[in-house]
Amino acid sequence: MGNDASPNVTGHTISKGSAWVFGDNINTDIIIPFRFKSRTNDPYEMAKYAMYGLDPEFHNKISNGDVIVAGRNFGGGSSREQAPVALRYAGVSAVIAESFARIFYRNAFTIGLPALEIPEIRGKVMQGDELIVNITKFTAENIRTNEIFVAQKVPEFMHQMLIEGGLVEYYKKYKRLPWIY
């Protein structure tokens, strides 16, 4: 993560980056340990501890736009919203997983980190593969293999909230919550 890292914001609905491949049950204590997240309210500070549980240097190794690809139950455990926030501000443009834990999945959409549930993704992406993630179409393309994967559909209000960059950005633009008409 460099100083020029800027999270995916409104309008940037197509991103391209390298894949970082992880296994099953990547929990939120791995994504950001409590003792760090409980001592700051600054998302860029949180980003310094992204994936700390597996690699404390992860935030220095990734490039803006890179994509996390994981197995089952990504983001299990704690409700900490700092988990998707840390990934997003570290430069991660999307997380693709076979499945997501419930609260992480809600939080990802809420804070504007694209979370694509693609049950057949296992074995289809290698570490370092270049991926194109399209948030509008909700697809991921592996450039090496030319395969395009379509993520599980989500309710329209969640999709719109994500495209706007999360709940706060959505509210600032429309002055209402996406689920209240």
Place this chain on the structure above:
Amino acid sequence: MSSSLLQNPQRDADHLQRVLGDDSLTFAEKAISIKNVQIKANSGFTRPKVAAAAGDIVIVNVDLALAQDSTGPLAIRSLSEMGIERIYDPSKVLLVIDHTFPAADEKVANLHSMIRDFVSKHNCMLVEGSISHQYVLEYLANPGMIILGADSHTCQAGCVSAFASGIGSTEIAAVWATGQLWLRVPETIKINLSGAFKKGVFARDLILDYIGKVGEDGANYKALEWSFSTDEVKERFSIDSRACISNASMECGAKISVFPVDEITRNYLDQNPRINDAQRIEIQSGTSAKFKDELEIECNNIEPQVSGPDNIDKVHSVDELGTVEIDQAFIGSSTNGRIEDLEIAARILKGRKVHKNTRCVVTPSSVKVYEEAMRRGFVEVYLESGAVFTNATCGACVGTHLGALGENEVCISSSSRNFVGRMGALSSKIYLASPATVAASALEGEITDAKRYLQ
């Protein structure tokens, strides 16, 4: 905003009776339906005529929305970024300073100040020094309430038949602003309990055994609904034991984990009066309700369990584990820091000494539990055994203070999770077990079950 018909379903007695009396509905379907907000057409949301069904996405009125010292600051920031100045109903908003209480350092202290400032500005509820879930159980939770919390273990309040679930900080901010949130109605797994535990086996062993079988995502997005085969079995599950099961159900992904209301629930609520004016609505699944799965757990078949390290679904019986020496034994957390847990630990530690190579830390889950432990003489027992007794807090469970682990240290713990580095160094290892197993292990300096100490 939202309109009409079912804007306040509690007052709509007909609707309430129709939903509660509908034999085809599960607990979750009923609990959500009675709090369902009717919304306009073509919004993309389900508009149930009477009741919502599993899979529907609906908007509900929320009865209590809480955040704690590590999730509250982000919620407060989101609310401020949205420019929202007003809270919908301060009497339904609870802030709890519990995870790192009292503040362990300056950075934590500053975030605690942020919470206190917010509370004084909005006049909502503030609790310091009891774990949120235990405080909610002791003073606020009522059957049929919808309780959402920016803390995954909020599901604990299912032990008194509340629909209680964890969400994130910004969503809690949205609930504070509007009193409402969208929810997907979960499918239900029904689990019937029968038989009696063997010596040295407790509620924690039961839920660890279940998680070991279904995996860390075995109940992801699902409601767990517990029942008892006979009145005798029911009597064996105190509110403390039910709270342990409801709380730990999060570790297999459950959205809620509920027990039906019975005399034990009613007695508990009568003896621990509620300080809010929430209604008590007793909800039971209908006799023809559709469950995703139904299973029976025979309590006699369960052995003392141990989970870990690194993943909660890595569960063995203590016998199968082999020799594991420990540096620390921790009895506490929202999962197992209640008076029943402190009592069994005191029974095992009484008149004995903690092993010379082991530190033993006992942390009550609330001020009320702390006071009761003093009254019953447990604190003297701990101190005489060489254990440390701390103030009520989450403490060592989250590795933030009062018992963090150094490089390569091993801990046996009654707390909620054993994830890599949760209690400190990434190379440390955490095993989870019941408070009885933890106390017995503290005496022996290695992981052992409590059978021989409970003759």
